[in-house]
Amino acid sequence: MKAWAYDAAIWEDEIYCIECLPARASEEDAVPIFAGSEVESYPICIRCKYEHTYMSKLEKENGN
Secondary structure (H helix, E strand, O other), X not given: OOOOOOOEEEEOOEEEEXXXXXXXXXXXXXXXXXXXXXXXXOOEOOOOOOEOOOOEEOOOOOOO
8 A cells, every 4th residue: 555545534633544534524624644644553434344454663771
């Protein structure tokens, strides 16, 4: 997946798959979660519960 591509977005502080965005929301109103993003945990769609694993997951430091 290209760094600028995305399958999930944030709308009204919730995470959605693009296909799960509410009818009153447009894709232009949502904030994309780009494939080039680094996240601490993978985002999960509030509607269908799909876990989006297409971005990079940051490694947690173990404190050593």
